[in-house]
Amino acid sequence: MNILHIVPSFAPCFSAGGVVNASYQIAKKQVEKGHDVCVYTTDGCQERLKFKDNYNVDVDGIKVFYFKNISNIVKNRLTIDTPISSISYLKKTIANFDIIHIHEHRHSLAVAAHRYAIKNNIPYVLQAHGSVLPFFQKEKLKEIFDEIEGFDILYNASKVFALTEVEKQQYLKMGVSQPKIEIVPLGINLEEYKTLPQKGKFKSKYGINESEKLIMFLGRIHEIKGLDLLIKSFNKISKENVKLAIIGRDYGFLNEIQTLIKQFNIEDKVIFPGVLTGDAKKEALVDCDIFVMPSRYESFTTSGLEAMACCKPLILTKNNHIHDWVENRAGLTCEFNEEELANCFEILLNDEMLCKKFGISGRTLIETKYDWNKIEKQIFDIYQTCLY
Incomplete structure (x- = not known):
């Protein structure tokens, strides 16, 4: 199976939180099972991630594309991604994949992946990683984002992954239909x-x-x-x-x-x-x-x-x-x-x-x-x- 993961930050930026580790572990296990796995992400971390070629970096068999943020300061201070070059690349390559796995949904890569997945009739799943409801910080901005893009990303997903029963209820509160919700916990590599x-x-x-x-x-x-x-x-x-x-x-x-x-x-x-x-x-x-x-x-x-x-x-x-x-x-x-x-x-x-x-x-x-x-x-x- 050809699988594409969409995530704002990726390995080796493990300091960015649990989403990085979760997406990395899932992608690595899929490679071990013989799947062709790509990750589209950004070069954002505490310091920019730099490679000889940011595009098609081999990370334990995962093909990772670190699209460059216009500003890493904006990424770190405001948690806003600006990987402009990813849009044209997604448009050209998205039809190569059987399925797309979006991690979190309030970021620019998720917006672009959603739009081109719909245009090309590629199914996608969404794993919110605890960010379903717009609360704790920047609530108003999150609510505005949801009205413009967020609800469509949630509703058009073939399946959404809830970490726990509590998160399942949050998806329901956001209007996602119950048959679309699957409880999929995180894990560790024993x-x-x-x-x-x-x-x-x-x-x-x-x-x-x-x-x-x-x-x-x-x-x-x-x-x-x-x-x-x-x-x-x-x-x-x-x-x-x-x-x-x-x-x-x-x-x-x-x-x-x-x-x-x-x-x-x-x-x-x-x-x-x-x-x-x-x-x-x-x-x-x-x-x-x-x-x-x-x-x-x-x-x-x-x-x-x-x-x-x-x-x-x-x-x-x-x-x-x-x-x-x-x-x-x-x-x-x-x-x-x-x-x-x-x-x-x-x-x-x-x-x-x-x-x-x-x-x-x-x-x-x-x-x-x-x-x-x-x-x-x-x-x-x-x-x-x-x-x-």
Whole structure:
């Protein structure tokens, strides 16, 4: 099958968030199954992605076209893509594909792909990755976009992928018909977690004693992730021998949480390793005792799945759509409240057996439901229903 993925940013720009990793993992698995896979994306990242030839770059067998944004500053500050050259290229090549897989829909590549897919009668599926409803930031602009282009992109899709039942309800609220909606979760590549790094490497690197407990956040340093709540709750922990690692790229919220850290005089308890990938990320996961994602809103927590693959207990706020299958199974959940979050920390920090129980249960859940091999098979079966 000839498959085209449309996504605003792509590997190696993994710091841009979960959509990059998800689209990369799906495309890579499809290549492994023998499909001809292309990705049309932009060169936008924290720094422009530069290759000898931005067009037709081989990324693990995936043919990737990094169309150049007119302004990378506009891309990073306003999240607006400007890959003008992609329009003519899409027009010329779109008929070569059997199906198109659009990741997110409020971006210029999605607009162009939708228009030429319709003109050429090429079916497409849409995976919103938690961005179905226009809320949290730039709501008015999103609403305007939806009136001009967004609703058509949603309604003309052969299928739309919801990460969870909550996102399915969001599609319904936007007027998408129920038969078009398929629940397709994200996953992880379990093969990458067969052999884990030796315990203690991360702690040693950052001067953390083996006897000290480590709470870890892994994701974007962004207001939506609730890191202000995390710092306030962490400050309430009664135990002295606990450290907090906030791992990820700053999206304009670092100064605010550093101000809180100074206010509480806990600079010696919080570390910022920056963006970690590959073995460095796994070293951090292996050494942490608790994984936390205290989000104001979260459709899915891929980094939480990675923690579960390393047998770590999770703590999530109930603003996370996956909280219902994590609660008392792979970890604890709480309201977006500093007292409740602090209480969850206290429970797990004082109950090693409970942490171990959650860790084993979480690993089992990953193996049975959130392996990319199984998810790729589900996606391929959905593609076929769009073609025949």
